[in-house]
Amino acid sequence: MSENRENKTPQQAAENAPGARDHAAQAEQLDAADPLGSAVRDRFVLDDTVYLDGNSLGALPRAVPGRMAEVISREWGELRIRSWDESGWWTAPERVGDKIAPLIGASPGRVVVGDSTSINVFKAVVGGIRMAGKGCTEILVDATTFPTDGYIARSAARMTGLAVRPVEPTRIADEVTERTALALVNHVDYRTGELNDLPGITNALHSAGALAVWDLCHSAGALPVGVERYNVDLAVGCTYKYLNGGPGSPAYLYVRESLQERFDSPLPGWNSHADPFGMTSDYAAAEGIVRGRVGTPDILSLLALEAALDAWDGVAVEDVRTKSLALTDLFLDCVAAYAPPGRVRSITPYDHGRRGSQVSLECSGAAEVMAELIRRGVIGDFRQPDVLRFGFTPLYTSFADAERAARVLGEVLRALPEEDAAPGAGG
């Protein structure tokens, strides 16, 4: 990309940044001892950049290009219509769902893949409202949610005659009432990387007779979710972040087994019919998670995702969590060591119990700082008005990556002192 790219040896690095020798050596040791080390990392197509934007778009798994060539040329090109049966296209939404299920702590038959996250939020919120008691008059929505959840939840409430009340996740236990049908909460805050208390909030909601609907976009694939262990009622998530399914790959819907029979979808397409090829004009919902389907599944994207999920073979999500915390620990330590004092401030909690798998740093002139980081081969992203986001995907992010990212950040911050940096809000 540019000659500015940072490819220094740890020794060279140590000449520039305070404490760099120690941290670089520490990173090397951690990588050497990493059970998810190069064997898993080699399942991805990587280059000499440090890619810390896997919380937005995961890197390409090596299995995908070959599999997609086969899907396109053989399954579509040669078998054509026969592939709906012979290549297992028709059942892919459930089959890929069963492949995601263990990553979020679900049994088979609880997860179905298809449509975007926004569409699945609509299914989950309307479906949840329809399961709630007659006296319910409102739903709660995480006040810090990724915006689409809020927009869709308001549409769902409008169409079912309920009110929407935005509530900070930490306040849900206090704010839920017997009139609350459900709360829609983000497991990890997309902006700050804060991990919300899924077991505690779910329990509090249940104590008040409300359902817990979780958005797992920023947690699934980065940490154990435990949807069944903690009795989550409904959940949705995307698959293009830590699950590496590709740009805009289809999202998923989880419905707790005991609620599936009562799940009454607002989007009852022919794929969720008990007898889809009966072509009857009367709708009868299929049994089980199939009723979360809508229209014809998007096969190319679904099968790319399926191939991408092979990168998880033999990987325990608990090990991913351990590495994730070690990566973000190291990054935060390195930032503290390398960045000019007071120049950045982490808005991601230091407490492991409250941290997801990203680090967000408040930084004046963040837009310009991120642009320069990217020019120097460290890919994170910028969120308005002044946040630098760095996502850590344990399957392919190394400790050396974390150290190098912090080191380059230190260099950029020294090259762009605060007084020179433009306000981030302009970016």
Add this chain to the structure above:
Amino acid sequence: MSENRENKTPQQAAENAPGARDHAAQAEQLDAADPLGSAVRDRFVLDDTVYLDGNSLGALPRAVPGRMAEVISREWGELRIRSWDESGWWTAPERVGDKIAPLIGASPGRVVVGDSTSINVFKAVVGGIRMAGKGCTEILVDATTFPTDGYIARSAARMTGLAVRPVEPTRIADEVTERTALALVNHVDYRTGELNDLPGITNALHSAGALAVWDLCHSAGALPVGVERYNVDLAVGCTYKYLNGGPGSPAYLYVRESLQERFDSPLPGWNSHADPFGMTSDYAAAEGIVRGRVGTPDILSLLALEAALDAWDGVAVEDVRTKSLALTDLFLDCVAAYAPPGRVRSITPYDHGRRGSQVSLECSGAAEVMAELIRRGVIGDFRQPDVLRFGFTPLYTSFADAERAARVLGEVLRALPEEDAAPGAGG
């Protein structure tokens, strides 16, 4: 596939079927004079079968495998997150919409691609209901519709407090009242191949103050639709039939320009926001057709579709219509000549003005007959209880294909006399 496959010369064929020599020679002449002949046909991956199921899943355009390899390896694998801007991912839903627009008679900025047909039916029906006058109490739904439209329309009506009344398309002009918000109608009947009177029905609806919402799944790409010429209000369609976008490729939504400002989507995801990266908690709909978007677009499928649409370069949809009618004419003539008398009955109208681009034949034992046709290399499909469907895609179906399909059908029907054929309902 099997040694039964039919690869006879016209001369050999003539020995077996009455009138075959004439029809085979006629097919040869028609192919030689076809302006959409082999140059366009060569844009598709074909084999020695006769593929007449393009009304269910279009054949693979040759441009797709190479383009997808590039999208996956270069745009996703190398550029990764940068591709949202640099590779034009973000604007693909509108860009691909503009590529579909001329095929349905729309100007740029009227069509957006994304989500399944069922999801787009929901957007169109709820959006249409919200545009209708306060006094409206019902919507009409094509009584012969592909089932998913009916299921989704009933959900849309349930969520907006309206009633649903199924009406035969030919009866809509008589049944529409001042209380009708809209009618949802299939342009071509998926089962019979009958072309409904889009200009007349649209006019009748408008005269009563109702909106016309058309499902173009079985017409777009096979005949000129003229959505703007005939003042269609809203329309949806899939892209995996005559548009050859691939299995489950994303559907599209058309909204008439003068209605776009009033289009109030029930699925207001972050992609339809006026400032999607502002990440504000308040929703403000984007201007124009962008407000038909919902969540993150499904890039792999969308770009496969975009590449597939290159097969239309230099092709006028009027020429496609001319060839389509000539193909189905020839097929019907050949079936009349080759099939044992009274053994099959076309439920597709002979009148050109009422015929889409498929021929549906009622036939006892249809399931078994279709299975045997497929074994002999003629790929159509079976619809319960007793319908053989043959779709003709003028971009790649030749007149020789049409003649051969009818000839093989005649052979199969003679090999499976009516008394031996199992009832189709079992298939």
